[in-house]
Amino acid sequence: MEKVSNMQTKLFKFPSIGDQIHATMVDWSIKENERLGEDSVEYIKSPINYTGNKFRILNQIDKYFPRDVDVFVDLFCGGATVGFNVNAKKIILVDNNIFVIALLKHLASSDYLTLKRRLELLIAEYNLSYSAKHGYGYYREQGYVSGNNGLKEFNHDGFYNLRATFNRQKDKLTGHSLDMLYMLMVYGFNNDIRFNRNDEFNLPVGKTDLNKNNLQKLEQYIVRAKKIDYEFVCGDFRDKKIKKVLLKADFVYADPPYMITNAVYNESNKWGNQTERELLSLLQELDNHKVRFALSNVISKEGIINEPLEAWVKLGNIKCESINYHYRSSSYNKKNRWANEKEVLITNGHKRTFENPEQAIYWKQKEGFAPSI
Numbered sequence: 112m113e114k115v116s117n118m119q120t121k122l123f124k125f126p127s128i129g130d131q132i133h134a135t136m137v138d139w140s141i142k143e144n145e146r147l148g149e150d151s152v153e154y155i156k157s158p159i160n161y162t163g164n165k166f167r168i169l170n171q172i173d174k175y176f177p178r179d180v181d182v183f184v185d186l187f188c189g190g191a192t193v194g195f196n197v198n199a200k201k202i203i204l205v206d207n208n209i210f211v212i213a214l215l216k217h218l219a220s221s222d223y224l225t226l227k228r229r230l231e232l233l234i235a236e237y238n239l240s241y242s243a244k245h246g247y248g249y250y251r252e253q254g255y256v257s258g259n260n261g262l263k264e265f266n267h268d269g270f271y272n273l274r275a276t277f278n279r280q281k282d283k284l285t286g287h288s289l290d291m292l293y294m295l296m297v298y299g300f301n302n303d304i305r306f307n308r309n310d311e312f313n314l315p316v317g318k319t320d321l322n323k324n325n326l327q328k329l330e331q332y333i334v335r336a337k338k339i340d341y342e343f344v345c346g347d348f349r350d351k352k353i354k355k356v357l358l359k360a361d362f363v364y365a366d367p368p369y370m371i372t373n374a375v376y377n378e379s380n381k382w383g384n385q386t387e388r389e390l391l392s393l394l395q396e397l398d399n400h401k402v403r404f405a406l407s408n409v410i411s412k413e414g415i416i417n418e419p420l421e422a423w424v425k426l427g428n429i430k431c432e433s434i435n436y437h438y439r440s441s442s443y444n445k446k447n448r449w450a451n452e453k454e455v456l457i458t459n460g461h462k463r464t465f466e467n468p469e470q471a472i473y474w475k476q477k478e479g480f481a482p483s484i
């Protein structure tokens with residue numbers, strides 16, 4: 112069996128069983144070195160290069176997660192970076208992107224070596240580069256790498272043929288289709304996944320290919336999947352079936368599209384004021400049912416304020432932690448990317464009541480959803 116070389120992940124320790132801190136409330140002052148204990152989880156990277164993934168800030172956010180969790184829900188799971196790196200008896204991962212959920216599920220249930228062989232068959236069939244096997248230098252020496260274009264030229268024809276074949280599939284969710292989708296992501300622009308309204312993959316060829324890094328991420332992900340009890344669920348956070356799942360959870364981590372930033376999954380500004388309010392309302396309902404949660408978000412950027420969120424935070428009944436947002440990977444859209452962006456983690460781990468109930472009534476009238484009193 113091929114070895115995964117040198118896991119570059121950070122070893123993060125969870126507290127020992129019997130830790131009482133979370134019996135009633137989150138201890139906000141907890142330090143990382145106080146969390147050392149028996150159980151430990153090594154952070155792994157998602158096999159899907161997901162814009163906005165939380166890998167670089169995992170250690171900043173999961174110190175606010177309780178540790179006595181039976182059912183953990185990763186709501187808006189994206190590439191599953193958070194869900195696959197937490198310590199819980201059962202992890203439910205929810206997203207409304209059917210392709211992302213199907214792909215993650217498919218990869219998680221694959222056998223690594225068999226999957227690798229299938230990907231190699233696609234490489235051969237579409238005449239794609241394979242730097243995990245031949246090394247990047249091989250393509251450079253052959254004159255296939257020019258300027259800043261990486262392997263773009265080499266893979267141009269093969270990529271577009273593969274894309275056309277994938278887009279012709281009647282069922283894009285079969286195992287074979289999902290293998291092709293994985294390859295389109297790996298060989299495609301910015302390693303993103305994007306579909307047009309006709310469910311056609313529509314990103315152009317990119318500069319990269321199936322390299323050692325991708326294989327390592329795949330193997331680590333599959334190994335992790337075998338060790339944890341997980342379930343992927345495709346749905347909108349407003350669906351009844353999702354709400355049921357959330358109400359039964361011990362802890363919900365929510366990482367929605369950020370209203371005041373841009374990403375592939377929020378290209379046509381589908382996520383606006385109204386959706387934001389619906390989500391906050393849902394989180395408030397969870398709180399009313401004593402379900403603990405943490406919400407990632409950006410509260411302000413370049414003078415633009417996420418008003419519903421700011422108003423909620425100002426009520427003072429939830430806790431708002433600053434997150435160091437300089438975690439984002441470099442990308443084609445680097446310019447101004449980090450400009451004055453204030454990323455936060457909002458939690459309800461503490462139990463509280465409104466000091467001033469009038470505030471809540473005002474809130475309900477003004478903002479359209481009611482916090483608990």
Ligand SMILES: C[S@@+](CC[C@H](N)C(=O)[O-])C[C@H]1O[C@@H](n2cnc3c(N)ncnc32)[C@H](O)[C@@H]1O
Binds near residue numbers: 161188192193205366
């Ligand atoms: C910020 S990303 C999540 C990133 C993820 N936490 C990670 O680490 O990879 C937001 C996700 O929300 C999903 N999403 C957008 N609108 C949704 C909705 N109405 N219901 C459920 N999921 C939604 C998108 O498909 C996207 O994957």
